[in-house]
Amino acid sequence: MMIVSTPNLPKTSICLTVEDFTEPLRRRSLPKEESPRSGLKPHDTLGADDRRQSACSIAERRIEEHRKYSSYGIEAPTPIGIPSEEQKSPERSPSITYNTRQPVRSLSAGWKESFRRKLNIFRRPSPSSLSSRSTQHFLSPSPEMSCKTNQESVKMKKSISFSETTRNALRRSFRHKNVPACSSEEDRVSTARRNSLFVKRGSVTMEPIKKVDLEEVYTVNKQLGTGRFGFIKLAEHKQSKQRIAIKFFPRPQTKQADFVREYNYSFFLSPHQNIIDTYEGMFQSSDDTAYFFVQEFCPRASLREAVEATNQAGIGEANTKKVFAAVLSAIEFMHDENLVHRNLKAENILIFDANDYSKVKVTDFGLTRKVDTTVKYLEYVNNYHAAELCDTVVNEKLVVNKSTDIWALGIIFFYCMKGKFPWQKASIMCKPYWEWEQWLKRKNPALPKKFNPFSEKALKLFKKSLTPRFKDRWTAKDMRKCLAKEKLLKSVKVAVPYY
Numbered sequence: 193m194m195i196v197s198t199p200n201l202p203k204t205s206i207c208l209t210v211e212d213f214t215e216p217l218r219r220r221s222l223p224k225e226e227s228p229r230s231g232l233k234p235h236d237t238l239g240a241d242d243r244r245q246s247a248c249s250i251a252e253r254r255i256e257e258h259r260k261y262s263s264y265g266i267e268a269p270t271p272i273g274i275p276s277e278e279q280k281s282p283e284r285s286p287s288i289t290y291n292t293r294q295p296v297r298s299l300s301a302g303w304k305e306s307f308r309r310k311l312n313i314f315r316r317p318s319p320s321s322l323s324s325r326s327t328q329h330f331l332s333p334s335p336e337m338s339c340k341t342n343q344e345s346v347k348m349k350k351s352i353s354f355s356e357t358t359r360n361a362l363r364r365s366f367r368h369k370n371v372p373a374c375s376s377e378e379d380r381v382s383t384a385r386r387n388s389l390f391v392k393r394g395s396v397t398m399e400p401i402k403k404v405d406l407e408e409v410y411t412v413n414k415q416l417g418t419g420r421f422g423f424i425k426l427a428e429h430k431q432s433k434q435r436i437a438i439k440f441f442p443r444p445q446t447k448q449a450d451f452v453r454e455y456n457y458s459f460f461l462s463p464h465q466n467i468i469d470t471y472e473g474m475f476q477s478s479d480d481t482a483y484f485f486v487q488e489f490c491p492r493a494s495l496r497e498a499v500e501a502t503n504q505a506g507i508g509e510a511n512t513k514k515v516f517a518a519v520l521s522a523i524e525f526m527h528d529e530n531l532v533h534r535n536l537k538a539e540n541i542l543i544f545d546a547n548d549y550s551k552v553k554v555t556d557f558g559l560t561r562k563v564d565t566t567v568k569y570l571e572y573v574n575n576y577h578a579a580e581l582c583d584t585v586v587n588e589k590l591v592v593n594k595s596t597d598i599w600a601l602g603i604i605f606f607y608c609m610k611g612k613f614p615w616q617k618a619s620i621m622c623k624p625y626w627e628w629e630q631w632l633k634r635k636n637p638a639l640p641k642k643f644n645p646f647s648e649k650a651l652k653l654f655k656k657s658l659t660p661r662f663k664d665r666w667t668a669k670d671m672r673k674c675l676a677k678e679k680l681l682k683s684v685k686v687a688v689p690y691y
C-alpha cells in the first residue's frame with residue numbers, strides 16, 4: 193500500500209482505497225476472453241506497469257475529477273460523509289474551515305469519536321488494516337508528488353480538510369435516503385457515502401455479488417421494460433416501503449463480466465443529476481436465475497412514450513430544449529470521463545415529472561465503453577445508428593468514439609421536434625437518408641422537406657451531428673451551447689389582415 197501526496201490541492205481530501213493499487217494488477221490478470229456484449233476485452237488494462245506509477249496517476253486523475261465535478265455543479269465527490277448539524281459535537285463550530293494541514297489527532301475527541309463511529313472509515317492504517325477493503329487513505333497536499341512505502345505511510349499524518357462546498361455536499365449525502373437494497377445498519381452507513389466517486393471507483397468492482405432472497409427483501413411487481421439483455425421490474429423494498437426498479441440479467445445468457453461492468457458504470461455515473469441513480473450493491477437471486485441491481489424508479493415514462501403520446505406532433509421547442517439541457521449535461525459529463533454511452537435512444541431517456549420535463553435522466557449503461565476501446569459490432573441497426581455503424585457488418589471490429597453518441601443525439605433532437613424519425617437507417621439504400629446526404633454534400637441544392645421548419649441554427653446542429661464524416665461532428669458541449677442559445681424553428685410569418 194502506498195500513499196501519494198498531491199500538490200496544489202484546494203481544501204479537499206482525496207481518498208484512495210487498497211483496490212486502487214491492486215486493481216491495475218488484478219485487471220491485467222483477468223482472462224481476455226471475448227464478451228458477447230460487443231466488447232472484445234471485458235476488462236481493459238489500466239496500462240501502468242508499476243504500482244508507484246499507477247498510484248500517482250490515480251491520484252492525479254482524481255484531482256482532475258474533483259475539479260471537473262465542481263465545474264459541473266455536482267456535489268463535490270468526497271470519500272467520506274461529514275456529520276450533519278445534529279451529529280456534530282457542539283464544541284466544533286460549523287463555520288470553521290478546516291485547515292488542510294490539520295492532523296486528525298488535533299480534532300476534538302468527541303467529534304472525532306462520533307465521526308469514527310458513524311462512518312467507520314477514519315481508521316489509522318495499521319499493517320493489517322492496509323490489506324482490508326475498508327481502509328481509506330487521505331492525501332494531504334504537499335509541495336511535490338511523492339509515493340511512500342507501506343511503513344512510511346503508517347507514520348504519515350493524515351489530514352482532513354474540507355472546503356465549505358465539500359462540507360455541505362457531504363452533509364447532504366450523509367442525510368441521503370436509505371438505500372433499499374441494504375438491510376444492516378453498517379450497510380446503510382456505507383451507502384450514505386455512495387455519492388462519492390472515490391469510494392465507488394476503488395472498491396466496488398471487487399465487491400462480491402451477494403445472494404439475495406428476492407421474496408424476502410422485495411415485493412416484485414409489474415415489468416417496466418425489456419431490453420436485449422434483461423428486463424426491469426418495479427418492486428417495493430419491504431423494509432423501507434420505497435418503490436424501486438430492479439434490473440435483472442438472466443443468468444445463463446449474461447456473463448458476469450458484462451453484469452459487473454454495467455453495474456459499475458451505472459453506479460460510478462450516478463452522482464450526476466441527469467443520470468439514473470443506481471444503488472450500491474450487486475446481487476444475484478438465491479435460486480441463481482438472475483443477477484440484478486437496484487435503481488431509482490421512474491414513475492412516469494421514457495422520452496419515447498412521451499413523444500408517442502403527442503401523436504407525431506413532437507414535444508415542442510421549449511420541452512425539447514429542457515430535455516436536451518439535461519441529456520447533454522449527462523453526455524458531456526460522460527464524454528469528459530472518456531466514456532461513450534453507445535446506446536442513446538428515446539427509450540433510455542427517462543422523464544420523471546408529469547408535464548414540465550424538469551427532471552430528465554439518462555439510463556442504460558450496458559454498452560458504455562471507454563473511448564478507443566475496440567469492440568465487435570453485434571447490434572442490430574436501429575434508427576439512432578450513425579452512418580459508419582450502418583455500414584458495418586456483424587462481428588466487424590470498431591473503435592469506440594464519442595461521435596456515435598453525437599449522431600444519436602441529432603436523431604433524438606429531430607424525433608423530439610417532429611415526433612418521428614428522419615429515416616429508418618442511415619444508409620444510402622434508405623431514400624430519406626440518401627436525400628439528406630445529397631443535400632449535405634451539395635449534390636442536391638434542395639433541402640429535404642422534413643427539415644424545412646427548422647431555423648438556420650437548428651440546421652447547423654443537424655449538419656454537425658448527422659454528418660457521415662464523424663471527425664466533423666460537434667462535441668456535446670457545442671450542441672449544448674447551440675440548443676441553449678438559439679431559436680430552433682423558423683419564425684412563422686403571420687399575415688397582417690388589411691382593413
Ligand SMILES: Nc1ncnc2c1ncn2[C@@H]1O[C@H](COP(=O)(O)OP(=O)(O)OP(=O)(O)O)[C@@H](O)[C@H]1O
Nearest residue numbers: 416417418419420421422437488489490494539556
Ligand atoms: N428506473 C427505471 N424506472 C422505470 N422504467 C425504467 C427504468 N429503467 C428502465 N426502464 C424502462 O425499461 C426499459 C428497458 O430498460 P433498459 O434500457 O435499461 O434495458 P436494456 O436491457 O439495457 O435495454 P436495451 O435493449 O436498450 O439495451 C427502458 O426503455 C425504460 O423504458
